[in-house]
Amino acid sequence: MENIEKFSRIDRLKLNEEHYFQSLLEQAYLIGLLSEDELEKIQFDCLAILARRAEQYNNGDSSSIQVEAAQNILTSIMFTVGLYLKTCDCPDDAIDALRKEKLETLYLYGRKQIDKMLNITKLLQGRIINDLIDTPNIFYGSTIADGINGFFKLYRQDFSAHEIHITADYPTYHEVCGLVGIEFIKQYLENIYCENSFCNHFTADCIHHLLCGYHEDYQNLLINLFEPIFITALGCVIAHADVSNLKLSFADIDYLTRIFKGASNEKTELILQSALDELRKLFSLPAYTLRYMKKGLPKIISVIENAIVLNTMDRVFLISKYPENTPVLSFSFGDKMDDELYRKIIDEIMQSQDTSTKIKIIKENIYSFADLEDILLDANLSAEDVNAVLHELTPTEIVALIKKHPMLQEIELYNLRESEVLLCNYLNDFLIALPPQQQIWIKKAAKAIDLID
Template sequence: MDSLERISRIDRSLLSGEHYLSTLLEQAYLTEVLTAPQIEAVQMACLSVLARQTQLYNGMESSSVRVEDAEEILESVLFTIGVCLKEYGNAEDAALALIREGAEALFARGGKRIDRMLKTTKLFHAGLVRRLMETPNVFYRSTVEDGINGFFQLYRPQFGAQQIHITADYPLLHPVADLAGIEFIREYIERVDCENQFCTCFSPVTIHALLCGLPVDYRELPLNLCGPVLTAALGSVLCGKNFYSLRLSAEDLADLKEKLNGRGKSELLPLLQAAFEKMSLALSLRRRTEEYLAAALPGIAAEIENAVRTDTLSGILLMTRLPRDGYRPV
């Protein structure tokens, strides 16, 4: 009975990670967890927090600010309260906390949680930078190191907790969506860490030779480096070759095409999953990295199915090309 009582009337999957509070209030109203007067009281309480924050913004001299600044500060207030409410595993409990605890207390707790998140993310980022893979791609290190450091320098959670400031030019295998502020940066860094852990299992020169098989110069392009490496490694396993080399020949691709011809995505996916499990075991990947990479397998299966059908497998499973630039990792 107790487990049944804990079922929330609010479906958390309908809540926005970026605009958690506003979507929580909307769903709380639609599911009758909160009444219209209660929601209005919450909104007024948030405006009271805004008034105090604008005074702090002006050095306690006045509560008058430009409309644009007031909108930014209000968004920061709502975001900070939302960060606190995410601590509740049950979304209905989170909605009721707005009435029981009040916006002011939730804002203070959310601010402390953001401060902790900021400190731990800085430490995690510093460790990631020390173990970043070597690559001549200009966007990888410039984003992961310089760009993220730029965020830390500009981030002011007291009045702009929702701001990101940077563009995160390096694209991920799985882009971060529906998050803002430090939550976005933390998730971005954690995903980069998963990709980096996998890629550092291979020689930088080997990865460079593989990516030189692209029809364009990958060094000057904002493209994901992990995806081609993962696909080539899986292809090597399917061919019965040493996946550390990432080296597939035209003959390998011809054999693979014959082996996979006529197989749909539903048949290709189990093959890729078995190949991935074998490779993951050999590489001793962390669980989070395993789960992150495994989530890409359905997409890779669909790409391979299409490539076999259209005779374009070499565009998915790259063949290494001997670099002529004399690149050597530092």
Template sequence: MANIEKRHIIDSNKLSGEQYFTSILQEAYSHGLLCDSEIESIQLQCIHFLAYKCERYNGGESSSIRVEAAESIMKSNLYTIGLYLKSLPDVDFAVSELKKSSASEMYQKGRKLINVRLRSAKHIYNLVQKNKLATPNYSYNSTINEGIKSFFKAYNPDYEAHEIPASIDYQLCNPVIDLAGIEFIQKYLENLFYENAFCRNFDESDIHHLLYGYDKEYKELLVNIFELVLTAALGCSLSNRSVVKLGITAEDIKYIHYELSEYNDHLLALKIRETAGKVLEELNIENLPLGRYIEKSLPKITTNILHAVRTNTLDKTFVSKAIPDLKPGIRFVSGAKMHDENYRKLIDELLVCRHSSDKLALIKEKVKSFEDLEDLLFDAMLNEEEITSVFSILGDVEIAALVRRHPFKSDIQAVDLSEAEMALRQYLKNYIDRLPKGKQKEIFEKADSLIVE
């Protein structure tokens, strides 16, 4: 009996979340709840209200306004009215409100709601900042630290309430769709808060190792951390391991594949759902909204697992952890740079030097730091032959450091590089190509394990 719902003439699922006001008018008109004259009256009220807002926008200094600016103000007005109508108990109530109240009255109520939503969004943003994960992922950090912060500075609820002036790069597991303006930000922050709350049940180093296992360059990728963590947790539970460490081996993945390949699509979805319940139980998650958010994320993850099982690529879906710190690293310290004046003198000397052998001798004698050598390769106007002979006096680690800092790129990739930089990279590549294969491999391995300070 608890599920009895009142039936409405307008199906609320057909209404647009982003353009609620326009869509409710359309639906009400098509179902005969609003007649022609009522629609015309609402349109006219909106135009009069727009004229008033445009006058305010111009500060009384100009009687005309650019069409784009007026259209944006109109969208903002309609969005604000829509926000108020959405806050009413049901669609029928909203339609009767449309008949009773004027556009400006509904706008004023919507405008007050925006203020409330704005305060609420700021509060959630504070919570998100507090439960933020310590991860090197760039899109995650920049979205939380700068992207959303800029929204609160740039959002203009009076004339651009429908806009989202924020740079949001981090993709959520459940993306926010069909919402705009403050509603979008509020929902985005709520979702992000739940994702963080779930990930905080795990050790940050475990998450780091999991993501490193997914891709060692994950800090540059647009990945959703929560999705990878939840998938790994499901994998652990499926292979009867402890969820907390997120550790899953190649053997476990084989076992999961063996187990799941016997299920049909429907049973597999049920199995994943059941496993998610076990994960929540093991992690002692009793927070209902968080549970609902995880449930909402399951269809996407189930589809990924299902596809992987059918194509025998489960090792791409369930990722094994990799521990980067176990790899031996070479700490490379460049040494103290020479004084600017001495450097200028050296460059002047090199520029007047006629013979390459003299230049080489000078470099050998005066240059004591790697950074000076690097600068010199750009500033001393050396030709390819001279640069190659400089390379030949360097040790493998120095060459590896050069490779690391000046990796060769194709013409298209190197489009942003300066001419000198492109030339240096080309000469370095030519030099390495001439080395024996074994030596080349050694240099590249050293470049990979180099920790440049």
């Protein structure tokens, strides 16, 4: 009988986690658990605590505090009281505590709760830092170490216990919603701890190559690292692939597509739940990590459902990529000709009236790619002229030009000369006129080519 949940007249789900104390009073008043006189007394007691905290804040003078600062301290007081009231078995018990205890006493209980949570959170952060995922992602480590340290440095329990002070840039798989102050930071780090406890079963190289399959520049992206690792691990179990190395093949992706295509949400959930149970056995996952992962299954079901419709299953279950094995093509622009000779050729081209004559002059006199690039920039060539020159070039030469003069955002063009902007536009027009497969090849080659001026 002791395990039966206590009945409460106040619906816990209707209470606001961020403003728990205020919403508790509101709900209690609405259903008649608190009278108007009792509510006024609680409000008066809050103001009495505010007066004492304002005096402490202002070094003994409570009369000259700014309205904004006073409001912030009052919010902090209500957050602190609410933090303690959350520890009561049910909302009705919290109201009983408000009746039986002085509000100052409940506030002090809340302050002790904050101190306890701070100590726990600092210990948790230390454990996480000692076992961070080895990753080049710039947001992951900097948020967990520097960002959280910034919170501890700025946090003032007596005057702004509800504030976070930092942005916590790195996103956790399950977003922390409706919490503020130390509650937010503690929950945020608990999420990170759960994610790390799973991800650390894989080597740094394995994780790196998997995330390269998501995006080669993932180290600069604001993404959650746990999600693709978790989902791909599930995929490996389902496809009977190499889970320990997160190795999926294109054949595995086809198999997963067939498995999930046409499956109901209930069937998909059973498949994922079974795979998660296999991961639990394989890695001896602790209960808190398993609960965290299980909570994500509905989200994965939705992602799979969309991927089936869009035929993008390879963006859900990732295939590892090895950028270091991509062959690098070196291209030299060569040496430039004598300045005087170059000026004569430029003059001759600019005096010519038709495109064919200009092309003939270029082919007979220009022998290095460095000089050709200068001609394209300096000879006042029309779009038709440039297009004709580009059709004379090899695919590798086209790639080199596009790598050197990529299409930029409008704001980036302000630093370029007019001739450079024109060449960028001409090259882009030339590229989009090519067959789609050729465009893809050129864009991939432009990423791999190494230009030597």
